[in-house]
Amino acid sequence: MDNAIIETSAYARAGLLGNPTDGYFGKTISIIIRNFGARILLYPSPELHIEAQEQDVNIFRNIYHLVDSVKLTGYYGGSRLIKAAIKKFGEYCEAEQIKLPNKNFTVRYHSSIPRQVGLAGSSAILTATMRALMKFYEVNIPQEILPSIILSAEVDELGINAGLQDRVAQVYEGCVYMDFNKEGMKEKGYGNYERIDPSLLPNLYLAYKTDLSKVSGAVFNNVKARFEKGDEEVIQTIEEIANLADEGKKAILQKDYDKLNKLIDRNFDLRCKIMNISDSNMELVETARRCGASAKFTGSGGSIIGIYKNDEVLNKLVIELKKINARVVKPYTV
Structure with a gap:
């Protein structure tokens, strides 16, 4: 183990229902998109070295x-994420009185997750890094706690506006139902997370x-302020969006795909009530719906997910979305 090269991964995430209520003590269902991932290579070395990639x-x-580079990756690349993950890992071990052996490593990363389109690329790099550190130092962080540590690396260390959903999905993988009940979150520091068999999912x-x-997260700012001020419309809409996750869980388990289809569309329509949607993002959703598919954001915008009934609809999606510079993929969850 001491000289072994450790390789870990974490995958893109798509919110299926309930987002963006994870930041408001809501409920969500998310799936992992294994078509895209972040990969970490970590191996022993005399000094602790984070290898810079092209974007760094x-x-x-x-x-x-x-x-172009700043528009796509911001003013910093992925090395700041790795630095934040290492810091949080070290602090966790200190708090838990876990004495780490005196050994160093070199870490490098690679990500194929499209940037700035709401597929949780940043948290994937963090999650994969945490997995590598746990293997290297032989430390086990409980699965239910790990997403909260990853989130704190983004929010507390880097000032990224985010909720727990992405990290829970990336840690648990597959298809996950999450309940971020306020009382439970305050008491335990994490929500109730339940896996759903991905084989029950329809054609997505x-x-x-x-x-x-x-910049991911920018669209949430006004809503968060209104939510904290007790804005009735925002609070009621957030609650309604969260309840879609409960209805969606039942629909998936019963294979009621017509119902699930309507819930996905409803999720986006409710979001429009309280958030400004850019023309580019609206075009994405409206084009997909004209093809006969349901559509909602996977995250904060830039990508959508939905159900298509048959190959004819899928082909139509590929053709029509290509016209507006959008790429269509069939997501692999397992």
């Missing part, structure tokens, strides 16, 4: 290359814009 290097071909498609750059 401050050398650009010209001014336009710099502009995922589509994402290939030319959309946005």
